[in-house]
Amino acid sequence: MKKIDEQKKKSSLWFKSLRNQICEELEKIEGIHSSTPSRFQRTSWQRDKDGSQKLGGGEMSLIRGKVFEKAGVNISTVFGELSDSMLGKIPGTQNSKNFWASGISVVIHPFSPKIPTIHMNTRFIVTEKSWFGGGADITPTNKKSEKSKKIAKLFHKNLKKICDKYDPSAYDKYKKWCDEYFYLPHRREARGLGGIFYDYLNSDNWNEDFLFTKNVGETFLQTYKKIVDDTISDQWDADDKKMQYHRRSRYVEFNLLHDRGTKFGLQTDGNIEAIFMSLPPFASW
DSSP, rough: OOOHHHHHHHHHHHHHHHHHHHHHHHHHHHHHHHHOOOOEEHHHEESTOOOSSSSEEEEEEEEESSSSSSEEEEEEEEEEEEEEEGGGTTTTTTSOOEEEEEEEEEEOOOSSSSSSEEEEEEEEEESEEEEEEEEEEEEOOSTSSHHHHHHHHHHHHHHHHHHHOOOTTTTHHHHHHHHTTTTTTTTTSSSSSSSEEEEOOOOOOOOHHHHHHHHHHHHHHHHHEEEEEEETTTOOOHOOOOOOHHHHHHHHHHHHHHHHHHHHHTTOOHHHHGGHHHHHHHHOO
Protein backbone atom coordinates (compact mmCIF):
# COMPACT_ATOMS: atom_id res chain seq x y z
CA MET A 1 0.00 0.00 0.00
CA LYS A 2 1.33 3.43 -0.94
CA LYS A 3 2.03 5.80 1.95
CA ILE A 4 -0.63 8.26 0.82
CA ASP A 5 -3.23 5.47 0.61
CA GLU A 6 -2.35 4.40 4.14
CA GLN A 7 -2.75 8.00 5.30
CA LYS A 8 -6.13 8.23 3.62
CA LYS A 9 -7.28 5.04 5.33
CA LYS A 10 -6.05 6.10 8.78
CA SER A 11 -7.64 9.53 8.59
CA SER A 12 -11.02 8.37 7.30
CA LEU A 13 -11.19 5.64 9.96
CA TRP A 14 -10.38 8.21 12.64
CA PHE A 15 -13.15 10.55 11.52
CA LYS A 16 -15.61 7.66 11.71
CA SER A 17 -14.37 6.68 15.18
CA LEU A 18 -14.66 10.26 16.41
CA ARG A 19 -18.18 10.46 14.99
CA ASN A 20 -19.13 7.39 16.99
CA GLN A 21 -17.64 8.86 20.18
CA ILE A 22 -19.44 12.18 19.79
CA CYS A 23 -22.82 10.59 19.04
CA GLU A 24 -22.45 8.23 22.00
CA GLU A 25 -21.61 11.04 24.43
CA LEU A 26 -24.42 13.33 23.26
CA GLU A 27 -26.91 10.48 23.53
CA LYS A 28 -25.71 9.85 27.10
CA ILE A 29 -26.43 13.49 27.98
CA GLU A 30 -29.89 13.24 26.41
CA GLY A 31 -30.50 10.06 28.42
CA ILE A 32 -29.64 11.77 31.72
CA HIS A 33 -31.95 14.73 31.13
CA SER A 34 -34.93 13.16 29.37
CA SER A 35 -37.35 10.37 30.29
CA THR A 36 -37.75 9.61 26.58
CA PRO A 37 -34.28 10.35 25.21
CA SER A 38 -33.79 10.96 21.52
CA ARG A 39 -31.20 9.10 19.51
CA PHE A 40 -29.21 9.97 16.42
CA GLN A 41 -30.81 9.07 13.12
CA ARG A 42 -28.21 8.09 10.54
CA THR A 43 -28.57 8.60 6.79
CA SER A 44 -26.05 7.40 4.21
CA TRP A 45 -25.55 9.13 0.87
CA GLN A 46 -23.49 8.68 -2.28
CA ARG A 47 -22.24 11.27 -4.76
CA ASP A 48 -22.93 8.86 -7.63
CA LYS A 49 -26.48 9.10 -8.88
CA ASP A 50 -26.43 5.39 -9.75
CA GLY A 51 -25.16 4.30 -6.32
CA SER A 52 -21.98 2.82 -7.77
CA GLN A 53 -19.80 4.44 -5.08
CA LYS A 54 -17.25 5.56 -7.65
CA LEU A 55 -17.20 9.10 -6.27
CA GLY A 56 -17.56 8.41 -2.55
CA GLY A 57 -20.18 9.65 -0.11
CA GLY A 58 -20.88 9.96 3.57
CA GLU A 59 -23.18 9.55 6.55
CA MET A 60 -25.26 12.22 8.24
CA SER A 61 -26.12 11.68 11.91
CA LEU A 62 -28.84 13.97 13.25
CA ILE A 63 -30.51 14.21 16.63
CA ARG A 64 -33.41 16.42 17.72
CA GLY A 65 -33.66 16.13 21.47
CA LYS A 66 -34.57 17.84 24.73
CA VAL A 67 -31.03 19.06 25.43
CA PHE A 68 -29.77 19.34 21.87
CA GLU A 69 -32.56 20.89 19.83
CA LYS A 70 -30.61 19.99 16.71
CA ALA A 71 -27.18 18.41 16.54
CA GLY A 72 -25.52 17.05 13.44
CA VAL A 73 -22.39 14.93 13.14
CA ASN A 74 -21.42 14.31 9.53
CA ILE A 75 -18.61 12.28 8.03
CA SER A 76 -17.71 11.96 4.38
CA THR A 77 -15.06 10.61 2.07
CA VAL A 78 -15.40 11.93 -1.47
CA PHE A 79 -13.15 11.81 -4.51
CA GLY A 80 -13.08 12.24 -8.25
CA GLU A 81 -12.47 15.31 -10.39
CA LEU A 82 -13.00 18.93 -9.47
CA SER A 83 -14.99 21.25 -11.69
CA ASP A 84 -13.08 23.59 -13.98
CA SER A 85 -14.14 26.56 -11.84
CA MET A 86 -12.21 25.17 -8.84
CA LEU A 87 -8.92 24.51 -10.63
CA GLY A 88 -6.05 26.58 -9.32
CA LYS A 89 -8.07 27.76 -6.32
CA ILE A 90 -7.11 24.74 -4.22
CA PRO A 91 -3.44 23.76 -3.68
CA GLY A 92 -2.23 21.04 -6.03
CA THR A 93 -4.91 21.55 -8.68
CA GLN A 94 -2.97 23.59 -11.22
CA ASN A 95 -2.22 20.52 -13.33
CA SER A 96 -4.80 17.96 -12.21
CA LYS A 97 -8.52 17.83 -11.44
CA ASN A 98 -8.16 14.79 -9.18
CA PHE A 99 -8.99 15.18 -5.49
CA TRP A 100 -9.75 13.12 -2.40
CA ALA A 101 -11.26 14.54 0.78
CA SER A 102 -12.33 12.99 4.07
CA GLY A 103 -13.54 14.70 7.21
CA ILE A 104 -15.98 15.22 10.04
CA SER A 105 -18.23 18.20 10.67
CA VAL A 106 -20.14 18.83 13.91
CA VAL A 107 -22.66 21.57 14.71
CA ILE A 108 -24.69 21.55 17.92
CA HIS A 109 -27.64 23.88 18.56
CA PRO A 110 -28.84 23.35 22.17
CA PHE A 111 -32.40 24.05 23.28
CA SER A 112 -31.36 26.10 26.32
CA PRO A 113 -30.06 29.59 25.48
CA LYS A 114 -27.61 29.19 28.34
CA ILE A 115 -25.74 26.37 26.57
CA PRO A 116 -23.60 27.73 23.74
CA THR A 117 -23.80 26.59 20.15
CA ILE A 118 -20.58 24.90 19.06
CA HIS A 119 -18.92 23.85 15.84
CA MET A 120 -15.98 21.58 15.05
CA ASN A 121 -14.62 20.12 11.86
CA THR A 122 -11.42 18.44 10.78
CA ARG A 123 -10.43 17.09 7.39
CA PHE A 124 -7.66 15.57 5.29
CA ILE A 125 -7.42 16.68 1.67
CA VAL A 126 -5.35 15.13 -1.11
CA THR A 127 -4.69 16.59 -4.56
CA GLU A 128 -1.18 16.67 -5.99
CA LYS A 129 -0.50 17.95 -2.48
CA SER A 130 -1.98 16.88 0.85
CA TRP A 131 -2.87 18.66 4.08
CA PHE A 132 -5.05 18.77 7.19
CA GLY A 133 -7.47 21.51 8.11
CA GLY A 134 -10.15 22.22 10.66
CA GLY A 135 -10.85 23.89 13.95
CA ALA A 136 -13.46 24.53 16.61
CA ASP A 137 -15.36 27.64 17.67
CA ILE A 138 -17.99 28.52 20.23
CA THR A 139 -21.03 30.81 20.03
CA PRO A 140 -22.79 31.68 23.28
CA THR A 141 -26.18 33.38 23.09
CA ASN A 142 -25.06 36.39 25.11
CA LYS A 143 -21.45 36.99 24.16
CA LYS A 144 -21.04 39.74 26.77
CA SER A 145 -22.21 37.87 29.88
CA GLU A 146 -19.70 36.91 32.55
CA LYS A 147 -20.74 33.26 32.27
CA SER A 148 -20.08 33.28 28.53
CA LYS A 149 -16.66 34.85 29.07
CA LYS A 150 -15.87 32.15 31.62
CA ILE A 151 -16.94 29.43 29.18
CA ALA A 152 -14.85 30.95 26.40
CA LYS A 153 -11.84 31.14 28.71
CA LEU A 154 -12.05 27.39 29.43
CA PHE A 155 -12.59 26.60 25.74
CA HIS A 156 -9.57 28.63 24.65
CA LYS A 157 -7.41 27.34 27.51
CA ASN A 158 -7.94 23.73 26.45
CA LEU A 159 -7.36 24.49 22.77
CA LYS A 160 -4.17 26.33 23.64
CA LYS A 161 -2.87 23.27 25.48
CA ILE A 162 -3.04 21.07 22.40
CA CYS A 163 -1.69 23.84 20.17
CA ASP A 164 1.30 24.34 22.48
CA LYS A 165 2.10 20.61 22.34
CA TYR A 166 2.15 20.78 18.57
CA ASP A 167 3.86 24.13 18.05
CA PRO A 168 4.26 26.94 20.63
CA SER A 169 3.36 29.50 17.96
CA ALA A 170 0.27 27.65 16.73
CA TYR A 171 -2.38 28.97 19.14
CA ASP A 172 -1.86 32.67 18.44
CA LYS A 173 -1.80 31.99 14.70
CA TYR A 174 -4.85 29.71 14.64
CA LYS A 175 -6.84 31.91 17.04
CA LYS A 176 -6.22 34.94 14.82
CA TRP A 177 -7.20 32.92 11.76
CA CYS A 178 -10.43 31.87 13.51
CA ASP A 179 -11.27 35.45 14.51
CA GLU A 180 -10.75 36.61 10.94
CA TYR A 181 -12.57 33.68 9.36
CA PHE A 182 -15.70 33.70 11.55
CA TYR A 183 -16.34 37.39 11.01
CA LEU A 184 -19.43 38.86 9.37
CA PRO A 185 -18.19 41.87 7.37
CA HIS A 186 -21.69 43.03 6.48
CA ARG A 187 -22.57 43.07 10.21
CA ARG A 188 -19.12 44.20 11.36
CA GLU A 189 -19.21 41.62 14.13
CA ALA A 190 -17.79 38.24 15.03
CA ARG A 191 -20.04 35.20 14.87
CA GLY A 192 -19.14 34.07 18.37
CA LEU A 193 -16.25 34.05 20.84
CA GLY A 194 -13.78 32.30 18.61
CA GLY A 195 -11.59 29.26 18.94
CA ILE A 196 -9.01 28.02 16.45
CA PHE A 197 -9.02 27.57 12.69
CA TYR A 198 -6.26 26.06 10.56
CA ASP A 199 -5.82 24.93 6.97
CA TYR A 200 -3.15 23.68 4.55
CA LEU A 201 -1.38 22.01 7.49
CA ASN A 202 1.54 19.96 6.19
CA SER A 203 4.69 20.18 8.28
CA ASP A 204 6.33 17.25 6.45
CA ASN A 205 5.62 15.18 9.57
CA TRP A 206 2.29 13.52 8.77
CA ASN A 207 2.03 11.67 12.08
CA GLU A 208 2.43 14.85 14.10
CA ASP A 209 -0.09 16.72 11.95
CA PHE A 210 -2.52 13.82 12.28
CA LEU A 211 -2.05 13.67 16.06
CA PHE A 212 -2.79 17.38 16.35
CA THR A 213 -5.93 16.98 14.26
CA LYS A 214 -7.07 14.07 16.44
CA ASN A 215 -6.42 16.17 19.56
CA VAL A 216 -8.64 18.94 18.19
CA GLY A 217 -11.56 16.52 17.94
CA GLU A 218 -11.02 14.91 21.32
CA THR A 219 -10.50 18.22 23.11
CA PHE A 220 -13.64 19.65 21.54
CA LEU A 221 -15.71 16.73 22.84
CA GLN A 222 -14.34 16.68 26.39
CA THR A 223 -14.52 20.45 26.77
CA TYR A 224 -18.07 20.71 25.45
CA LYS A 225 -19.25 17.98 27.81
CA LYS A 226 -17.90 20.08 30.70
CA ILE A 227 -19.56 23.23 29.35
CA VAL A 228 -22.94 21.50 28.98
CA ASP A 229 -22.66 20.15 32.52
CA ASP A 230 -21.90 23.64 33.85
CA THR A 231 -24.78 25.38 32.03
CA ILE A 232 -27.63 22.90 31.63
CA SER A 233 -29.27 23.81 34.96
CA ASP A 234 -29.05 27.59 34.42
CA GLN A 235 -32.45 29.28 34.37
CA TRP A 236 -33.58 31.21 31.30
CA ASP A 237 -36.62 33.19 30.16
CA ALA A 238 -38.37 34.42 27.02
CA ASP A 239 -35.87 37.25 26.54
CA ASP A 240 -33.02 34.73 26.55
CA LYS A 241 -34.81 32.66 23.90
CA LYS A 242 -35.36 35.76 21.78
CA MET A 243 -31.66 36.56 22.03
CA GLN A 244 -30.78 32.96 21.10
CA TYR A 245 -32.84 33.17 17.91
CA HIS A 246 -31.17 36.47 17.08
CA ARG A 247 -27.72 34.94 17.60
CA ARG A 248 -28.69 32.01 15.39
CA SER A 249 -29.56 34.40 12.57
CA ARG A 250 -25.91 35.42 12.44
CA TYR A 251 -24.99 31.74 12.27
CA VAL A 252 -27.26 31.30 9.27
CA GLU A 253 -25.86 34.35 7.51
CA PHE A 254 -22.27 33.23 7.92
CA ASN A 255 -22.86 29.66 6.80
CA LEU A 256 -24.78 30.68 3.70
CA LEU A 257 -22.58 33.59 2.67
CA HIS A 258 -19.04 32.78 3.74
CA ASP A 259 -18.48 29.21 4.94
CA ARG A 260 -15.85 27.32 2.92
CA GLY A 261 -17.29 23.92 3.78
CA THR A 262 -20.72 24.90 2.46
CA LYS A 263 -19.22 26.15 -0.79
CA PHE A 264 -16.95 23.10 -1.19
CA GLY A 265 -19.84 20.72 -0.59
CA LEU A 266 -22.04 22.44 -3.16
CA GLN A 267 -19.24 22.62 -5.73
CA THR A 268 -18.43 18.90 -5.38
CA ASP A 269 -22.02 17.59 -5.57
CA GLY A 270 -22.26 16.81 -1.88
CA ASN A 271 -25.48 15.83 -0.14
CA ILE A 272 -27.65 18.93 0.26
CA GLU A 273 -29.20 17.85 3.57
CA ALA A 274 -25.75 17.12 5.01
CA ILE A 275 -24.35 20.44 3.76
CA PHE A 276 -27.15 22.44 5.39
CA MET A 277 -27.13 20.33 8.56
CA SER A 278 -25.36 23.26 10.24
CA LEU A 279 -28.40 25.52 10.07
CA PRO A 280 -30.43 25.92 13.29
CA PRO A 281 -34.04 24.68 13.46
CA PHE A 282 -35.30 28.19 14.32
CA ALA A 283 -33.85 31.68 14.01
CA SER A 284 -35.19 35.22 13.78
CA TRP A 285 -34.19 38.53 12.24
